[in-house]
Amino acid sequence: KAGVTQTPRYLIKTRGQQVTLSCSPISGHRSVSWYQQTPGQGLQFLFEYFSETQRNKGNFPGRFSGRQFSNSRSEMNVSTLELGDSALYLCASSREEVYNEQFFGPGTRLTVL
Amino acid sequence: AQRVTQPEKLLSVFKGAPVELKCNYSYSGSPELFWYVQYSRQRLQLLLRHISRESIKGFTADLNKGETSFHLKKPFAQEEDSAMYYCALRVTSGTYKYIFGTGTRLKVLA
Numbered sequence: 001k002a003g004v005t006q007t008p009r010y011l012i013k014t015r016g017q018q019v020t021l022s023c024s025p026i027s028g029h030r031s032v033s034w035y036q037q038t039p040g041q042g043l044q045f046l047f048e049y050f051s052e053t054q055r056n057k058g059n060f061p062g063r064f065s066g067r068q069f070s071n072s073r074s075e076m077n078v079s080t081l082e083l084g085d086s087a088l089y090l091c092a093s094s095r096e097e098v099y100n101e102q103f104f105g106p107g108t109r110l111t112v113l
Numbered sequence: 114a115q116r117v118t119q120p121e122k123l124l125s126v127f128k129g130a131p132v133e134l135k136c137n138y139s140y141s142g143s144p145e146l147f148w149y150v151q152y153s154r155q156r157l158q159l160l161l162r163h164i165s166r167e168s169i170k171g172f173t174a175d176l177n178k179g180e181t182s183f184h185l186k187k188p189f190a191q192e193e194d195s196a197m198y199y200c201a202l203r204v205t206s207g208t209y210k211y212i213f214g215t216g217t218r219l220k221v222l223a
Contacts, residue, residue: 003156033211042119042215043157043199056210090157092211101147101159102211 002026004105006091012111018079021108025072025093032074033102034066037088046089049074050096078110086112115140117202119214126190127222134185134217136174136200145203146183148174149213152196160185160198170194190221 005024013019025032033056034046045058049068066076072093078085088109092102116139126132138144148160161169163176163183174185183200200214 035213040215043213045210045212048210092157101162104157106156 004091004093004103006089006105006108008108009106010109010111012113013081014113015081015083017081018077019081019110020075020077021089021091021110023074023076023091023093023105025074025091026103029093029095029103030072031094031096032068032072033092033094034074034076035090035092036060037090037107043090046076081112083112086110115202115204115212117200117212117214119198119200119217121217122215123218123220125220125222128192129189132185132187132190132194132219132221134198134200134219136183136185136214138181138183138200138202140181140202140204142205144176144178144183145205146174146176147201147203147211148172148183148185149199149201150196151199157199190219192221192223195219195221 007022031050033048035043037043046060047054047066048056052068063079068074088107090107091105094100094102118137120135146163149157150160151157172187174183176183197216197218199216202212204210
């Protein structure tokens with residue numbers, strides 16, 4: 001079974017630009033979560049989607065948004081990029097069952113110059 | 114408030130020494146707790162979950178509801194245990210959400 005895939009793996013953008021990241025979950029997984037990983041803050045929850053609906057949102061500004069498609073693939077968008085947005089963005093998918101683990105993708109490394 | 118606290122950013126131990134990575138949580142509901150590990154240049158992956166009460170790679174973790182802790186332990190550390198460890202709480206009231214601690218980097222010295 002193929003794992004979670006994320007594209008692109010690396011991105012370099014400049015301040016003020018916008019970026020779209022993509023995540024393909026494991027087949028059969030309908031829950032997709034996004035996290036921002038930085039050395040100082042660890043993993044910070046961005047949002048979670050299930051069946052095309054955003055169920056949870058973390059404490060990030062409105063510049064961070066996302067969506068999920070009918071095939072469970074998900075995208076996240078960051079507009080008006082700031083230097084502080086430089087991070088590894090992780091996507092994770094899971095089944096909707098008790099005590100189920102999340103399966104993580106390799107991440108997209110975003111660098112904002 | 115729902116929170117996961119890992120007080121140590123870095124823990125260094127010698128090979129063969131016991132290891133304990135601390136994790137405390139704050140959650141009013143029934144907790145689902147996990148330990149995830151990220152080895153160098155690898156994806157974040159599940160190490161163990163409290164419900165399984167299993168030992169993975171020699172690691173165990175016991176949920177202590179009285180102390181709201183879920184510390185990760187291993188009696189004899191190996192060099193290959195060097196990695197970043199994250200404790201995670203899965204919130205199940207209402208909708209599902211994972212809350213991760215800030216992580217502890219374990220370095221096992223030869």
